[in-house]
Amino acid sequence: MNTATILRQKTYLQDSVLDTLNKQMGVEARSSAIYLSMSAWCYAQGLRGCGEFFRKQAHEEREHMMKIFNYIVEAGALAVSPEVTNVERTFDDLRSIFVMALDQEIEITENFNKMTELCQKNRDFQTARFLQWYLDEQREEEWQARRCIEIFDLMNAKDALYDIDREIHNLKKKD
Numbered sequence: 175m176n177t178a179t180i181l182r183q184k185t186y187l188q189d190s191v192l193d194t195l196n197k198q199m200g201v202e203a204r205s206s207a208i209y210l211s212m213s214a215w216c217y218a219q220g221l222r223g224c225g226e227f228f229r230k231q232a233h234e235e236r237e238h239m240m241k242i243f244n245y246i247v248e249a250g251a252l253a254v255s256p257e258v259t260n261v262e263r264t265f266d267d268l269r270s271i272f273v274m275a276l277d278q279e280i281e282i283t284e285n286f287n288k289m290t291e292l293c294q295k296n297r298d299f300q301t302a303r304f305l306q307w308y309l310d311e312q313r314e315e316e317w318q319a320r321r322c323i324e325i326f327d328l329m330n331a332k333d334a335l336y337d338i339d340r341e342i343h344n345l346k347k348k349d
């Protein structure tokens with residue numbers, strides 16, 4: 175038996191848990207790519223504050239992916255480098271981007287809920303504990319995404335785009 179096979183047999187990560195972790199790496203990679211696309215669109219509209227906001231968000235999502243990658247590797251299992259295709263490049267307007275971002279974050283939270291449930295069913299309490307960090311993070315990310323929509327609506331759309339852009343930029347500065 176070769177070393178890779180022996181190491182794989184010795185990891186506490188069960189196949190179903192490993193599979194869900196690898197899939198989530200793909201979700202984080204996709205999320206990062208979409209945020210980068212949103213960033214590019216904002217910069218192209220002259221919305222530099224929002225461009226910066228989504229650029230940082232893209233970076234954070236990549237870090238989330240790498241955190242899972244490191245976890246899998248440290249457990250002695252095989253992490254799968256994800257492929258990301260068909261990333262949206264054009265958007266209707268700034269508000270629709272904020273709504274899309276919120277939907278994306280809500281979906282990701284749901285993924286982590288399901289993953290935690292799976293770990294608990296499989297008595298993999300170690301991975302369930304690891305996933306707790308993501309659940310905490312999602313609370314903040316959903317709040318931020320909701321706040322973007324609130325700011326947009328409160329400041330009342332087109333007439334205030336310059337001020338909205340500045341407010342969104344400030345939101346990320348508080349991190």
Ligand code: OFO
Nearest residue numbers: 202235238282315
């Ligand atoms: Fe906000 O999604 Fe990563 O975890």
